[in-house]
Amino acid sequence: MQGLYIHIPFCVSKCVYCDFASFAGIRRLRNPYLEALKRELALQKKHYRNFNPKTLYIGGGTPSFLTAAQIKILFNSIYSCYKNFKEITFEANPESLTLSKIRLLKKLGVNRLSLGLQSTFDEHLKTIGRAHNYAQFLRTYTQAKKYFNNINVDLIAGLPNQTLTDFEQSVKQLIALKPQHISVYGLQVEVSTPLYKSGYECDDNLTRKMLESAENILQNAGFIHYEISNFSLPKYESKHNINYWQGGAYLGCGSAAASYMRGVRFQNTDDVKEYIKSLVQNKIPIVFKEKLCGKAKVGEEILLKFRLLKGFKPTQKMLKCFRKEFEILLDKKLIIKENKKFKLSEEGKYFANNVFRYFVEPF
Ligand SMILES: C[S@@+](CC[C@H](N)C(=O)[O-])C[C@H]1O[C@@H](n2cnc3c(N)ncnc32)[C@H](O)[C@@H]1O
Numbered sequence: 001m002q003g004l005y006i007h008i009p010f011c012v013s014k015c016v017y018c019d020f021a022s023f024a025g026i027r028r029l030r031n032p033y034l035e036a037l038k039r040e041l042a043l044q045k046k047h048y049r050n051f052n053p054k055t056l057y058i059g060g061g062t063p064s065f066l067t068a069a070q071i072k073i074l075f076n077s078i079y080s081c082y083k084n085f086k087e088i089t090f091e092a093n094p095e096s097l098t099l100s101k102i103r104l105l106k107k108l109g110v111n112r113l114s115l116g117l118q119s120t121f122d123e124h125l126k127t128i129g130r131a132h133n134y135a136q137f138l139r140t141y142t143q144a145k146k147y148f149n150n151i152n153v154d155l156i157a158g159l160p161n162q163t164l165t166d167f168e169q170s171v172k173q174l175i176a177l178k179p180q181h182i183s184v185y186g187l188q189v190e191v192s193t194p195l196y197k198s199g200y201e202c203d204d205n206l207t208r209k210m211l212e213s214a215e216n217i218l219q220n221a222g223f224i225h226y227e228i229s230n231f232s233l234p235k236y237e238s239k240h241n242i243n244y245w246q247g248g249a250y251l252g253c254g255s256a257a258a259s260y261m262r263g264v265r266f267q268n269t270d271d272v273k274e275y276i277k278s279l280v281q282n283k284i285p286i287v288f289k290e291k292l293c294g295k296a297k298v299g300e301e302i303l304l305k306f307r308l309l310k311g312f313k314p315t316q317k318m319l320k321c322f323r324k325e326f327e328i329l330l331d332k333k334l335i336i337k338e339n340k341k342f343k344l345s346e347e348g349k350y351f352a353n354n355v356f357r358y359f360v361e362p363f
Pocket residue numbers: 017018019020059060061062091092093115116117118154155156185186187188189190
């Protein structure tokens with residue numbers, strides 16, 4: 001399968017934990033950015049003539065921070081290049097997803113919404129700098145539910161002042177709202193963020209307990225834990241993200257967007273002004289490009305496949321390149337072998353990076 005990702009780097013305000021390529025205070029760049037995106041899409045359409053994406057993911061940043069008129073422009077640009085999508089996901093935040101935008105997205109063909117909530121506790125939302133409270137989320141979610149039957153909601157475990165009971169309550173409150181998909185991320189305290197600079201240190205043991213508890217609660221409620229951070233009701237897995245994890249091709253357009261096309265990984269500049277300036281001259285501002293081959297390519301494939309918790313049957317090539325590493329990881333009980341498939345063990349799910357590092361250079 002093939003997927004198309006569109007990055008929208010604008011946010012109402014910047015959350016204290018976030019080091020994604022997203023910015024507050026540059027809303028005036030939204031129109032020129034959309035013009036640049038249109039150019040990039042047209043250039044890539046000419047370049048990759050046989051590219052036929054079946055999934056579209058509009059992420060950010062905060063795509064719902066675009067105005068209704070801007071959302072229409074965005075979809076016109078996409079649909080003038082690509083049309084046959086099976087799944088179209090649009091990321092949205094409660095403070096900017098109005099009823100008229102919900103209706104518009106439905107009309108434009110969006111069939112999956114992904115809403116950022118993080119916690120159902122206003123005190124947590126305030127501490128982490130979210131631009132919405134829980135009541136606002138509930139209003140937006142209830143409206144969205146009338147138009148969409150495939151909704152994901154994001155939660156974070158390990159937030160400042162969040163107890164295990166708080167977190168469990170958030171999970172339960174969310175389940176009661178009956179979304180089809182829930183993503184649960186363990187908080188990453190990234191060096192560049194105000195959260196890190198505030199000196200906050202995440203209690204890894206507590207976060208792990210939260211993630212274990214989320215898995216229990218969600219599985220008892222009928223959710224399938226199909227990827228390290230992702231749970232869905234049967235048949236509601238994210239097709240777009242599964243394509244990433246299966247090593248499929250994807251094209252990313254927009255600032256900071258990453259792509260994997262014809263065995264080559266590349267990424268655009270994350271500088272929004274630079275991105276716009278470059279596309280005014282019809283040049284795609286690629287700042288990183290790498291052709292994966294040999295052992296590195298096989299390692300990348302293994303690492304991605306481990307993210308999917310059902311596991312995978314190793315190919316002869318995988319075994320030839322990484323037999324020793326598989327043995328070490330089995331020995332450390334970070335992975336297990338079941339019915340000829342390798343998969344992350346219970347321990348491995350929480351220390352996945354300790355597994356992944358065996359498959360990236362230097363090996
Ligand atoms: C690409 S972000 C954008 C989504 C949307 N703008 C929002 O904030 O709701 C997707 C999700 O990543 C998660 N996330 C972002 N930064 C994180 C961090 N440092 N640690 C854990 N999860 C994080 C949040 O749950 C967020 O909703």
